[in-house]
Amino acid sequence: MTGDEGPMKGKVVVITGGNAGIGKEAAVGLARVGATVVITSRNPERGQAALDDVRERSGSTDVSVMDLDLASFASIRRFAADFLDRSDRLDVLLNNAGGILSARTETEEGFESTFGINHLGHFLLTQLLLDRLESNPGGARVVNVSSVAHKGARKGLDFDDLQSRHRYAAMNVYSKSKLANIYFTRELARRVGEGVTANALHPGYVRSEFGRSGDLSWLFAFGNRLGSPFAISSEKGARTSIYLASSPEVEGVTGGYFYKCAPASISAAAQDDATARRLWDASEQLVASAG
Secondary structure, three states: OOOOHHHHHHHHHOOOOOOOHHHHHHHHHHHOOOOEEEEEEOHHHHHHHHHHHHHHHHHHOEEEEEEEEOOOHHHHHHHHHHHHHHOOOOOOEEEOOOOOOOOOOOOOOEEEEEHHHHHHHHHHHHHHHHHHHOOOOEEEEEEEEOOHHHHOOOOOOOOOOOOOOOOOOOHHHHHHHHHHHHHHHHHHHHHHOOOOEEEEEEOOOOEOOOOOOOOOOOHHHHHHHHHHHHHHHHHOOHHHHHHHHHHHHHOOOOEEEEEEEEEEOOOOOOHHHHHHHHHHHHHHHHHHOOO
């Protein structure tokens, strides 16, 4: 099957962080089945290199790259405005980008970076694109890449310290951001207009560039390398993202969490819908406070 006759022909997909890892593999897979794919990158050179690779491997020229830095609300707003000006439809928003940082840093607006990028940035981006998703003929999908690491946040979120100012431990903060992804997914599914679905996923333990670009301390990086023989490829890690973005099997399915293209269990903390609503409200307030 070529992209010209694929099941996603005519559909527009935005993939954050589509310049590397599972995001790039999802771009290749969705472009192969006909989608018009927009990948984002915070680094223009890496974005262009990824664009060339995705086009070559997918056999599709209907792929483009746009600048987006999720650590900057100005960049997010600029991207959203540019995209809405370019495209009159959006079928799938794949919120894929994310990271883990060994030391506490802050985004342009002063939010803790892991929480700011993994959750708040995607929260704002989705809000800015929501009208286009809701008005899309035939419905639309939001797919959020979470992680089984959300289960590490056993006590849930600390609303008195969402910015991890009092105590910062990389894996704990990352786990909370992935829990936030699930809360966001479930609450979005509850609030969004009919025809738009929202689902989250765990891609698996993936052998990719995640945590290897100076984001982690040498100890974490060394641990990642030790574990790499047990990891799956980025191509395999992207399969559930592609499934949720394109499969007719999940048409109308919303508020779920998937692993290996099948429903999976979430932690007890992640099932707390009152906390999901509280995080939504807190996120709105944080975005508003940044102007």
